[in-house]
Amino acid sequence: MTKLLHRTIGATLPRAVSGQGVTITDSDGRAYIDGSGGAAVSCLGHNHPEVLAAMTTQMNAISYAHTSFFTTDVAEELAQRLTALAPDSLDHVYLVSGGSEAVEAALKMARQYFVEIGQPQRRHIIARRQSYHGNTIGALATGGNAMRRAQFQPILPETHHVSPCYAYRDLQTGETHAQYAARLADELEAKIQELGADQVMAFVAEPVVGATLGAVPAVEGYFKRIREICDRHGILLILDEVMCGMGRTGTIFAFEQEGVVPDLVTIAKGLGGGFQPIGAVLLSRKIFAAFRDGSGLFQHGHTYIGHPIAAAAANKVVEILTRDGMMAHVNAMGDRLQSGLETALGQSPYVGDIRGRGLFRGIEIVADKDSKDPFDPKLKTYAKIKKAAIARGLLCYPMGGTIDGVHGDHVLLAPPYICTPHDIDQIVDRIAAAINDVT
Ligand code: PLP
Numbered sequence: 424m425t426k427l428l429h430r431t432i433g434a435t436l437p438r439a440v441s442g443q444g445v446t447i448t449d450s451d452g453r454a455y456i457d458g459s460g461g462a463a464v465s466c467l468g469h470n471h472p473e474v475l476a477a478m479t480t481q482m483n484a485i486s487y488a489h490t491s492f493f494t495t496d497v498a499e500e501l502a503q504r505l506t507a508l509a510p511d512s513l514d515h516v517y518l519v520s521g522g523s524e525a526v527e528a529a530l531k532m533a534r535q536y537f538v539e540i541g542q543p544q545r546r547h548i549i550a551r552r553q554s555y556h557g558n559t560i561g562a563l564a565t566g567g568n569a570m571r572r573a574q575f576q577p578i579l580p581e582t583h584h585v586s587p588c589y590a591y592r593d594l595q596t597g598e599t600h601a602q603y604a605a606r607l608a609d610e611l612e613a614k615i616q617e618l619g620a621d622q623v624m625a626f627v628a629e630p631v632v633g634a635t636l637g638a639v640p641a642v643e644g645y646f647k648r649i650r651e652i653c654d655r656h657g658i659l660l661i662l663d664e665v666m667c668g669m670g671r672t673g674t675i676f677a678f679e680q681e682g683v684v685p686d687l688v689t690i691a692k693g694l695g696g697g698f699q700p701i702g703a704v705l706l707s708r709k710i711f712a713a714f715r716d717g718s719g720l721f722q723h724g725h726t727y728i729g730h731p732i733a734a735a736a737a738n739k740v741v742e743i744l745t746r747d748g749m750m751a752h753v754n755a756m757g758d759r760l761q762s763g764l765e766t767a768l769g770q771s772p773y774v775g776d777i778r779g780r781g782l783f784r785g786i787e788i789v790a791d792k793d794s795k796d797p798f799d800p801k802l803k804t805y806a807k808i809k810k811a812a813i814a815r816g817l818l819c820y821p822m823g824g825t826i827d828g829v830h831g832d833h834v835l836l837a838p839p840y841i842c843t844p845h846d847i848d849q850i851v852d853r854i855a856a857a858i859n860d861v862t
Pocket residue numbers: 462521522523524526555556557558629633634663664665666667691692
């Protein structure tokens with residue numbers, strides 16, 4: 424009997440024994456195409472030789488040095504690399520060990536910023552319903568996924584939520600995208616007024632919603648309206664790119680496609696590519712300056728921040744992401760995935776929407792395409808699709824359930840960026856077959 428507490432107790436899981444490129448092989452010799460990079464993590468696939476070599480070099484030099492005693496070349500280099508890729512105003516980097524830690528650090532930075540600049544009354548966080556920002560207490564409270572929050576609600580700090588930008592379901596008949604963006608902006612403005620504009624600290628959002636909605640980008644102009652509102656009220660904009668960042672949507676940062684620059688941005692999954700657990704917060708010059716000119720420290724820290732082996736892996740991952748036309752390849756493969764899915768599944772009465780950007784694509788499954796009525800949650804359609812895909816040798820990331828009163832099933836695809844056209848075609852064939860098996 425296992426002594427390991429698994430996510431689902433009693434589940435019989437295959438044992439992963441090796442990984443190569445886009446493929447994971449289990450102890451029975453079965454090979455799976457990693458069509459979701461785990462949970463949008465393995466951006467360079469498995470066992471990338473250059474990343475392994477960079478980690479080995481660092482391990483042979485020094486594996487760990489506490490950040491209260493030392494800095495390291497690899498951590499400094501990573502901060503340089505990330506700030507060089509970011510807009511000029513995002514000019515410092517804080518390293519952590521994963522996505523939830525990045526979100527927690529960003530929230531604490533926002534709070535400390537206002538304390539440092541003499542606005543300690545600012546304490547409210549506004550985020551969006553049907554969002555996911557992590558599983559630690561602060562990140563969970565920020566997320567708007569009622570299902571994940573339910574039993575922990577009594578111990579979560581107070582946060583506030585407005586509607587997500589989810590055109591497939593919420594765009595009204597006859598409404599343009601610009602009108603929809605304005606309606607959502609008005610809702611945020613009203614929430615800010617209700618809480619008191621000088622009491623609000625930050626607005627938090629995923630530029631492309633991952634786990635809770637399945638690769639849903641905002642409509643054009645939405646983030647520009649949000650940025651204006653935050654600026655008008657002196658509120659910090661935190662963009663959570665833990666899932667959609669690091670090239671996943673075809674640009675290194677997803678916000679580049681929105682024409683806005685956040686005050687804080689969180690990244691994780693694709694940063695370490697699964698080779699090491701690592702995350703980061705990029706913070707703006709004004710936040711850094713407030714810390715430097717104020718208390719002179721950021722009142723935070725974990726034992727493993729700036730871990731040298733993680734930083735070495737991330738340096739190599741970022742180097743590879745930014746060379747040899749990798750982003751152009753992500754866009755080309757993303758277009759191929761989108762059009763392949765549309766051809767294979769566009770006629771299905773059970774596929775309501777196929778969407779996303781770059782190699783970050785979502786398929787929304789419905790019981791009726793015209794009414795957009797979802798399948799009965801009891802059917803657990805998403806779980807059945809996952810099982811059918813695995814039976815066909817494909818790993819995908821389906822989610823479902825009732826989130827804030829809205830039920831939906833969707834499948835997230837996030838293949839490694841190193842995938843070939845042939846890999847994409849295999850993913851399309853297998854996911855289409857799995858969906859058709861179940862619906
Ligand atoms: N933020 C977003 C947008 C995520 O998708 C996730 C994880 O899926 C997290 C935060 C939490 O990251 P982690 O699981 O590394 O703690």
